[in-house]
Amino acid sequence: MTEVPKIVHxxxxxxxxxxxxxxxxxxxxxxxxxxxxxxxxxQSLSLAERDGVLEHLVLCVDCRDTVALAxxxxxxxxxxxxxxxxxxxxxxxxxxxxxxxRVFAWPSLRWAALAAGVVVVGSVFLLRPGKLNQSNxxxxxxxxxxxxxPPPAAASSTTDHGAVASNPDEANLITVTPQSxxxxxxxxTVQQSLAPHPAEHAMLLARNNKSPRQPGxxxxxxxxxxxxxxxxxxxxxxxxxxxxxxATTAVSAASELSSSPANPALMANSxxxxxxxxxxxxxxxxxxxxxxxxxxxxxxxxxxxxxxxxRARARASAAKLEIAASQKSATGFAQHDVAQNxxxxxxxxxxxxxxxxxxxxxxxxxxxxxxxxCYASRGNEIWTxxxxxxxxxxxxxxxxxxxxxxxSNGRQLASDINRIxxxxxxxxxxxxxxxxxxxxxxxxxxSGNHEIWISVDDGKTWEIK
Amino acid sequence: xxxxxxxDNSAEFAAxxxxxxxxxxxGMNADQFAAILDDILRKYLLSTSSANPSPSxxxxxxxxxxxDFYAGLRLEELTLARACAAGNERAWQDFISRFRQKLHKxxxxxxxxxxxxxxxxxxxxxxxxxxxxxxxxxxxxLVSYTGRGSLEGWLRTVMAQEFINRYRKQKxxxxxxxxxxxxxxxxxxxxxxxxxxxxxxxxxxxxLESATDEALAELSAEDRFTLASYYLDGRTLAEIARTxxxxxxxxxxxxxxxxxxxxxxxxxxxxxRGMSHARAAEALEADVRDLQLDLRSRLTQDxxxxxxxxxxxxxxxxxxxxSAD
Numbered sequence: 001m002t003e004v005p006k007i008v009h010x011x012x013x014x015x016x017x018x019x020x021x022x023x024x025x026x027x028x029x030x031x032x033x034x035x036x037x038x039x040x041x042x043q044s045l046s047l048a049e050r051d052g053v054l055e056h057l058v059l060c061v062d063c064r065d066t067v068a069l070a071x072x073x074x075x076x077x078x079x080x081x082x083x084x085x086x087x088x089x090x091x092x093x094x095x096x097x098x099x100x101x102r103v104f105a106w107p108s109l110r111w112a113a114l115a116a117g118v119v120v121v122g123s124v125f126l127l128r129p130g131k132l133n134q135s136n137x138x139x140x141x142x143x144x145x146x147x148x149x150p151p152p153a154a155a156s157s158t159t160d161h162g163a164v165a166s167n168p169d170e171a172n173l174i175t176v177t178p179q180s181x182x183x184x185x186x187x188x189t190v191q192q193s194l195a196p197h198p199a200e201h202a203m204l205l206a207r208n209n210k211s212p213r214q215p216g217x218x219x220x221x222x223x224x225x226x227x228x229x230x231x232x233x234x235x236x237x238x239x240x241x242x243x244x245x246x247a248t249t250a251v252s253a254a255s256e257l258s259s260s261p262a263n264p265a266l267m268a269n270s271x272x273x274x275x276x277x278x279x280x281x282x283x284x285x286x287x288x289x290x291x292x293x294x295x296x297x298x299x300x301x302x303x304x305x306x307x308x309x310x311r312a313r314a315r316a317s318a319a320k321l322e323i324a325a326s327q328k329s330a331t332g333f334a335q336h337d338v339a340q341n342x343x344x345x346x347x348x349x350x351x352x353x354x355x356x357x358x359x360x361x362x363x364x365x366x367x368x369x370x371x372x373x374c375y376a377s378r379g380n381e382i383w384t385x386x387x388x389x390x391x392x393x394x395x396x397x398x399x400x401x402x403x404x405x406x407x408s409n410g411r412q413l414a415s416d417i418n419r420i421x422x423x424x425x426x427x428x429x430x431x432x433x434x435x436x437x438x439x440x441x442x443x444x445x446x447s448g449n450h451e452i453w454i455s456v457d458d459g460k461t462w463e464i465k
Numbered sequence: 466x467x468x469x470x471x472x473d474n475s476a477e478f479a480a481x482x483x484x485x486x487x488x489x490x491x492g493m494n495a496d497q498f499a500a501i502l503d504d505i506l507r508k509y510l511l512s513t514s515s516a517n518p519s520p521s522x523x524x525x526x527x528x529x530x531x532x533d534f535y536a537g538l539r540l541e542e543l544t545l546a547r548a549c550a551a552g553n554e555r556a557w558q559d560f561i562s563r564f565r566q567k568l569h570k571x572x573x574x575x576x577x578x579x580x581x582x583x584x585x586x587x588x589x590x591x592x593x594x595x596x597x598x599x600x601x602x603x604x605x606x607l608v609s610y611t612g613r614g615s616l617e618g619w620l621r622t623v624m625a626q627e628f629i630n631r632y633r634k635q636k637x638x639x640x641x642x643x644x645x646x647x648x649x650x651x652x653x654x655x656x657x658x659x660x661x662x663x664x665x666x667x668x669x670x671x672x673l674e675s676a677t678d679e680a681l682a683e684l685s686a687e688d689r690f691t692l693a694s695y696y697l698d699g700r701t702l703a704e705i706a707r708t709x710x711x712x713x714x715x716x717x718x719x720x721x722x723x724x725x726x727x728x729x730x731x732x733x734x735x736x737x738r739g740m741s742h743a744r745a746a747e748a749l750e751a752d753v754r755d756l757q758l759d760l761r762s763r764l765t766q767d768x769x770x771x772x773x774x775x776x777x778x779x780x781x782x783x784x785x786x787x788s789a790d
Contacts, residue, residue, distance in 0.1 A: 004696060004724040005731065005749050011677045012693050034622040038614030041622075043710040044537060045613075049509075054686035058693055062629055068694070068704050069625035070618065073574040112722065370712070388712035414703070414713040 015059060031063055032056055041067050073410070124373070127418055127448050343397055345382065347372050352384050354398050365398045376422035378441060385417025385445060393459060406445065406453050406462040413462070416448035478532060486540035491548035491556045501547055502535060505611045510534055543612030550595070550605035557594075564620060565590070571621050575628050585631075589624050673748050676734030680727050688723055695720055 032040075032053050039045045040053045057064050344355040346362065350371025353362045366372065372386035380397040389412065391404040406413040421444035445453040452465040479499055483489070488498045510530055548556035568590055572582035595605035610619050681689060687709065694700040694708070695716075702720075706713040728749065735745035 004692065004727055005677075007673055007677045007731070007749070008681065008692065008727055009696050011674060011681055012689070012697055015678070015681070033609070033611075034619050034626060035609075035611045035613040038618040038622045040614075041708060042614045042618055051686055054690050058686055058689040061693075061698060062633070064690075064694055064698055064700075065629050066622060066625045067708055068698070068700055069575050069628065070621040071704060071707050072618075072621065073570065112725075388714045414706070416714065 012058075031060060037063060037067055037070070041070060123448075127416070345375055345377055345398075347375060347384070350386065352382075352398075366392060366394075366401055368392060373417060374419050376420040376443075378422050381422070381441065383420050383422055383443060385420050387416045389414040389417065389447070391417060391445070391459075404459045406455065406459065408453070408462045408464045411464075413445070413447060413451075413453055415451070417445050418448055419446040420444070421446075478535075482535055482540060486544040488544040488548070491544060491553045493544060493548055493551075493553075498544070501543070502538075505538070505543075506531065506534060508611065509613070538612040539615055540612060542616035543610065546607040546610040546612075546616055549593070550608035552603060560593075564617065567617060568620065568624070571624055575621075575625055585624060585628055589620070589627060593620075670748075672735055672738045672740065673731070676731045676738065677727075679734050680730035683730065684723070684727075688719070691716060691719055692723060 036045070036049065036053055040050060040057075045053065057067065344359045344362075345365075346353045346355070348362075350367075350373070351364050352366040352372050352375060354365040355362045366384060368384075368386055368390050370387040370390040372384050372390065372392075374386075375382060375384035377383070380395060382394045382398055383391065385391045389406070391406060391413075392401045393404050394401045422441050423444075441456075441458060443453075443455045443459055447453065453462050454465060455462045479495070479502075482502065483495045483498050486498060488495075545556055545559060549560050568586040569582060572586035572589075573579060576582045576585055589606075592606040595603035595607075606623065610616060614622075681692075684692075691705055691709070694705045695702075700708075702713045702716045705711075706716045709716070711719075731749055732742070732745050735748060736742060740748065
């Protein structure tokens with residue numbers, strides 16, 4: 001907190017004394033009555049009355065103490081969320097010297113706005129470790145990918161990964177054609193029927209330049225993460241799926257490969273997160289480490305350079321269950337997302353925007369009193385958070401919103417919400433890939449003061465970690 | 466004809482308010498209720514317009530602002546409080562069931578001490594009940610409640626004022642004893658003029674004070690309240706935010722902005738008074754450590770204070786049974 005010069009302290013104190021409202025003498029008349037002080041604290045005074053009370057409070061420490069002491073013990077008072085600008089505009093500027101203030105304030109305001117912009121941008125990158133880590137994953141992966149995976153496999157899987165996302169027909173083709181035992185798994189079927197994951201979608205956009213918004217291209221790699229975690233155990237299934245892919249698919253994938261030669265950056269970006277994310281899970285790690293050699297063997301067996309690409313594509317499609325169900329929530333701070341109802345979401349300049357046509361056109365959906373910073377979605381359920389503890393929740397795809405005020409042990413969340421993770425309250429079932437879309441959501445909020453707020457009952461109660 | 470139509474509307478509006486208040490349940494008739502509303506209206510709206518007496522004021526108030534003012538009142542709680550003050554048993558039962566336990570919680574929140582809390586809550590409840598009867602008439606503190614804010618908030622405020630009064634009284638007593646121990650009574654009385662000269666020190670100090678006063682005067686009342694609460698009273702950002710109905714982060718940003726702006730404005734004011742930038746900065750940084758305000762002399766000075774409409778003209782906490790009117 002910036003300190004004010006000490007002369008300001010003394011002049012404030014002296015001003016109170018000059019006005020004849022001694023700080024230590026309560027036997028002084030002309031204080032506002034308890035009704036006015038109560039109405040002031042409850043924000044129910046008219047502007048003129050409020051200004052009058054404020055003018056008195058500036059000079060009267062007794063009444064300031066009274067107002068502060070009379071605050072309710074818990075945050076049960078509905079505090080109207082109003083932007084600071086409104087609160088500042090409410091009191092009229094000093095009538096005697098308006099012009100000097102404007103002349104003085106205008107340049108500083110411009111600089112303050114510029115500085116605030118820089119601070120906001122800086123804080124977004126500094127205070128959102130989740131996003132930072134995610135955005136850093138590609139760069140880290142660029143170093144890891146060449147060592148962990150054979151370049152041809154990485155290139156083919158990456159390129160094909162984008163091809164799957166870019167062409168829904170191909171995805172459907174893969175969905176239908178597998179004859180493996182896993183293909184009969186309802187989960188497997190469901191996941192393939194889901195819409196393309198935003199990660200793949202963003203990668204497609206990044207490659208084809210069909211969308212002006214591409215920053216999510218690299219940040220969407222969690223899709224591959226889910227792929228590694230979820231399908232590492234079932235890679236045999238994926239391989240079978242690849243082998244059973246039709247010639248048409250292979251041809252189309254081949255055309256993708258030939259038309260867009262392996263981009264080192266892209267291929268690294270696609271596969272590396274899978275490696276990194278697989279690290280925490282021991283079984284997944286081993287399976288992933290074994291995956292690359294086995295990929296090479298299978299590539300020889302199929303005697304086709306496209307086989308790894310097809311297998312990677314199958315893995316990508318198999319991972320869609322995790323992506324659409326649980327990992328979609330983990331990408332809450334990604335630039336955009338596609339929900340099950342085909343709504344795409346994005347946050348632009350603090351406003352939550354929604355697209356009903358896969359990103360072709362966008363409409364403002366929610367403009368809160370404070371700028372929104374992040375969101376998370378699971379089907380029609382959307383959570384979005386922003387500055388000052390602003391949280392809104394929608395269960396109908398953004399048609400209606402309800403403001404949520406998390407509080408725990410009498411303490412209300414008032415810091416900025418940097419990240420929202422939305423997933424199943426049962427993490428174990430989530431990792432096993434079953435019923436991830438069932439049950440109440442586990443909402444995890446990362447606030448600006450490095451606190452984690454968790455709710456497992458749709459935001460009714462919260463716990464701070 | 467328009468007059469009769471207006472009076473009809475007024476009567477209809479009054480009937481609506483009466484129905485909304487639930488005053489009938491406590492045996493309060495419409496005339497009594499209307500008289501209470503008129504008193505409150507006179508206290509707040511008409512008293513403010515009386516500063517500029519004009520024939521149009523009262524009619525203006527009665528025509529347009531009256532409805533808005535009444536709409537903002539807590540009519541149900543106002544009725545409950547006034548019925549309690551009038552000694553209605555049913556109203557007291559309702560009041561006790563709603564607020565008796567809360568009074569103890571409020572007191573505990575304020576005093577942070579269970580013994581003091583019990584004493585404070587019981588004392589206030591006695592004042593509310595009006596045990597200090599005069600001429601057989603019970604004088605309840607609830608008669609001063611006007612419904613501008615919630616009844617619970619009003620109870621908290623009254624309790625906080627009572628607590629502060631007690632605290633100040635105790636502090637003054639202790640302070641006086643300390644002064645006697647320190648031999649203050651043998652010290653020469655402070656000379657305000659000499660003190661002022663000493664405070665001012667030199668021209669630079671005068672410039673600094675006047676520049677600071679100007680910079681503060683340019684701020685809004687809310688900004689100055691924020692500064693005083695944070696820097697003088699040591700209130701937390703959360704407390705200030707709740708008082709002003711803002712978010713904590715907004716108060717934090719505001720304080721940063723104010724600190725920066727004040728420093729710049731004071732420096733600019735000093736430069737306007739002929740000081741170089743370096744000297745102004747030096748004066749701003751070096752000041753106050755040598756500046757000795759004789760607060761005690763200022764405490765004892767007597768000057769007029771801003772009068773609040775409807776103020777009791779008494780101590781912030783009204784005595785038992787005293788009306789705010």
